[in-house]
Amino acid sequence: HSKRQGRNTYTFFNHNMGKEVYQRLLLEEQMLGALSRNEFELHFQPQVCLVSGKMSGVEALLRWTNPVLGAVGPDLFIPIAEESGQIVPIGKFVITEALSAAQAWQQQGLDLRVAVNLSPRQFRDENLTQFILDELNRFELAASVLELEITEGLLLSGHPGVSDALTQLSDAGVSIAMDDFGTGYSSLSYLRRYPFDLVKIDRSFIRDLMLDSADQELVSAAISMAHGLGLSVLAEGVETEAQWARLKAMGCDAIQGFVFSKPIPRDALTRLALAESTRTRQNTDRLPDSH
Ligand code: C2E
Numbered sequence: 172h173s174k175r176q177g178r179n180t181y182t183f184f185n186h187n188m189g190k191e192v193y194q195r196l197l198l199e200e201q202m203l204g205a206l207s208r209n210e211f212e213l214h215f216q217p218q219v220c221l222v223s224g225k226m227s228g229v230e231a232l233l234r235w236t237n238p239v240l241g242a243v244g245p246d247l248f249i250p251i252a253e254e255s256g257q258i259v260p261i262g263k264f265v266i267t268e269a270l271s272a273a274q275a276w277q278q279q280g281l282d283l284r285v286a287v288n289l290s291p292r293q294f295r296d297e298n299l300t301q302f303i304l305d306e307l308n309r310f311e312l313a314a315s316v317l318e319l320e321i322t323e324g325l326l327l328s329g330h331p332g333v334s335d336a337l338t339q340l341s342d343a344g345v346s347i348a349m350d351d352f353g354t355g356y357s358s359l360s361y362l363r364r365y366p367f368d369l370v371k372i373d374r375s376f377i378r379d380l381m382l383d384s385a386d387q388e389l390v391s392a393a394i395s396m397a398h399g400l401g402l403s404v405l406a407e408g409v410e411t412e413a414q415w416a417r418l419k420a421m422g423c424d425a426i427q428g429f430v431f432s433k434p435i436p437r438d439a440l441t442r443l444a445l446a447e448s449t450r451t452r453q454n455t456d457r458l459p460d461s462h
Pocket residue numbers: 216231232233244245246249265288289290320350351374407408409410427428429430434
């Protein structure tokens with residue numbers, strides 16, 4: 172009996188492993204040509220200022236649609252792109268596309284900061300900082316238009332270039348955000364050691380915010396601590412009006428989440444932002460002291 176069980180277990184394990192390995196190889200193989208086949212696209216998710224209630228920026232989020240694999244989510248393909256090194260050219264594409272969108276918005280009178288996610292692997296490319304500064308120049312954008320989102324994983328990697336790169340970019344005027352704040356072990360000490368401007372509270376703390384008093388305490392503490400360090404705070408994954416109101420009452424500076432908008436293609440984001448700015452202008456025009 173035990174022998175049979177053993178063999179079944181063995182077969183089962185092997186079968187699944189084979190499938191996983193195969194899928195991964197397929198993914199890696201398809202990824203190699205994906206940039207040149209134009210399969211990547213950026214979507215943009217609004218970030219809303221809780222004081223003005225208006226869109227203050229957007230986060231660029233990468234989408235991949237492949238003829239063989241269909242739509243592949245970033246949680247699946249980004250880790251593989253990191254391991255294979257493909258994240259370096261893909262990450263450059265993301266920066267270029269995000270800045271191109273920022274330039275177009277600026278030309279349409281829209282004042283939107285654009286946030287881009289960076290992976291640890293990208294910092295092993297010694298030209299990363301210069302590439303970013305060159306692209307900002309090429310698109311004639313102030314460095315303050317760009318925000319870079321990094322996670323604790325990057326700082327844990329201990330790569331010696333990271334600190335210099337972050338300092339150089341920050342000195343140039345680029346904003347630095349700590350993404351997924353609260354999910355790691357050493358977020359607090361890193362906030363002190365690196366030039367952060369913003370913390371993004373991970374959505375796992377927001378999901379049950381209205382039910383869970385521990386989450387309320389943690390979010391509240393994170394907000395006052397970040398403010399004490401002179402950083403601003405954005406809450407991720409806000410899905411309900413109730414969460415929005417609570418975060419505003421807690422003094423959080425900004426939110427991002429499905430309650431305002433999902434990540435959407437560039438054209439759709441442009442329409443949304445133009446519609447908002449028209450509404451705002453009309454409201455101001457109607458004020459009695461404006462004529
Ligand atoms: P992230 O940077 O923390 O991005 C936020 C994720 O939360 C996005 O998932 C977004 O669609 C999702 N989200 C936003 N609002 C809500 C909400 O109200 N409810 C829920 N349930 N989810 C919400 P997405 O686009 O699937 O991206 C997943 C992760 O993949 C990102 O997490 C980021 O770590 C990574 N990623 C995406 N694009 C890039 C990129 O261009 N470069 C790198 N290095 N990583 C990227």
